[in-house]
Amino acid sequence: MATRGRPRAYDRDDALDKALGLFWERGYDNTSMADLSTAMKLSPPSIYAAFGSKEALFDDVIAHYNKLHGTMIWADLDRFKHPKDATKHVLVASANAYTREDLPHGCLVVLAAPQENSTHATVNQTLRGYRRSVTKNLRNLYAEGQRRGHIPSTANIDTMATYYATVQTGMSIQARDGATRNELISVAEAAMMTWPSLISTSLVKG
C-alpha cells in the first residue's frame, strides 16, 4: 500500500536528531527556525508540513530524546532487586549520559528552558512535567521497595525521592559547567552514602 504524492526526500529520525542537537546545545529560545532549517537540511515549508510549528517540533524532539537517551537511565528499573541498586544505577547512568564526548553535556529536559514564565509557556510546562516525573518515578520505586520490605514503612520516601531527584538534576548543571564523568560518578557515590541514614526515618522530618 504505497502512499500518494511526492515522497519525502529525508529521514524523519535523522531530521529529529539534527534538531535535537541544536535544542540541546542552545536551548529552545536560542535555536531559530533558520538554524533548524540549515541543520536539518529541510526548507521551512518542509519542517512546517512535517511538524506543524516550532513548539510542536520541540515536543517531537523531546519524545525523540527520551526514547534515545532516557531509556538507558530509566528503562527496566525492576531488574534491580533492591531500590538502592536501582537508585545508584539512575545516578551513575545519568553521570555517564551527561558527559558523553559526542553530545552536549547535561540533560535537555533540565537545561533547554527552565524559565518560570516566558512567551512559550507550553514548552516550559512540558519540560516541567518531565522533570517532575523524575521525582514521581523515584517515589514509586521506593513505595514498591516498602511493599517488598526493602525500605522500612516508617521511611519518608517523599524526601528520599526529592533528594535523589535533586542530585540528578544538579548533575546536569555541573556537567554543563565542565564536571567530568568521574567527578559526577563520585557525586553519585557520595549521594548513595546517605541511603542507610535516609531509610531510618528518625533523622528526617517531613
Next chain:
Amino acid sequence: MATRGRPRAYDRDDALDKALGLFWERGYDNTSMADLSTAMKLSPPSIYAAFGSKEALFDDVIAHYNKLHGTMIWADLDRFKHPKDATKHVLVASANAYTREDLPHGCLVVLAAPQENSTHATVNQTLRGYRRSVTKNLRNLYAEGQRRGHIPSTANIDTMATYYATVQTGMSIQARDGATRNELISVAEAAMMTWPSLISTSLVKG
C-alpha cells in the same frame, strides 16, 4: 560637588530591582528590552545611557542580585567553627532563599541562561563563572577545614565540594518546579547525613 547636566528622574537600584525580577522569572532571552523598558519605567535611551546594552545591564543585574540575595548564603562563612556547619548553612540558606513567596523560585545564576552555546556567549560564560565559584568556594572552605584539623587530610575535598555544589544547584531546579521550602530543607538535611562518610576518604575515589 553637584553633577552637571539634567539629573536622573529615577533611582538606579529601583530600576535594577525591576530588571532583576524580569530576568529572574523569564531568563535572559525571554526578557526583551521592551519588557524591561516597561517594567523599569525607563525609556530605551535612558536604559542605554545608564547601562550600555542588554548584556551590560544583565551584568549589573547579576551584581545587584549577588549583593542582595547572595550574601545571606555566602557571606561570613568563617563565623562557623566547623566547615560542616558552614555547609549546612549554605544549603539551608539556599533552601530558604529559593522558596520566597515574594520572589521567583530558584537561583537566577543557575536558571537564567544555562545554554552551552548561544548568541550571547558572554552571558553564558559570566553565569558559568559564578556557578563554578560555588564549587571553588566550598573547596576553599574544606581546604581551610583540613588546615584546622576539622577534615582529615586524606579526605577528597574536590569530591566534597562538587557534591555539595551539585545539591545546591539541583535545589534551584526543584524550587522552580514547585518543591516547597520544607522539602528543600529536608534535602539539605539528607545531604548533610553524608558528611561523616564523605570525610573518611576510603569510601570515595578521585
Next chain:
DNA sequence: CCATTTATGTAATGATCACTACACAATTAA
C-alpha cells in the same frame, strides 16, 4: 495520458528584536 496528492524551494509576510537619531528638557558653570 490526465487529475490528484504530497513535497520542495524561493521569496516573501508582519511582528518583534536590540538599538539609536533627533529634538527637547533640565540642570551647572561661567
Next chain:
DNA sequence: TTAATTGTGTAGTGATCATTACATAAATGG
C-alpha cells in the same frame, strides 16, 4: 544670560523572528 552637559520621550533603524503564499516537482490512481 549663555554655553555646556546630561537625561528624556518619540519615533524610528536594519536585522531577525516564526510562519506562509506560491509556483513547481514527483509520486500514485484512473
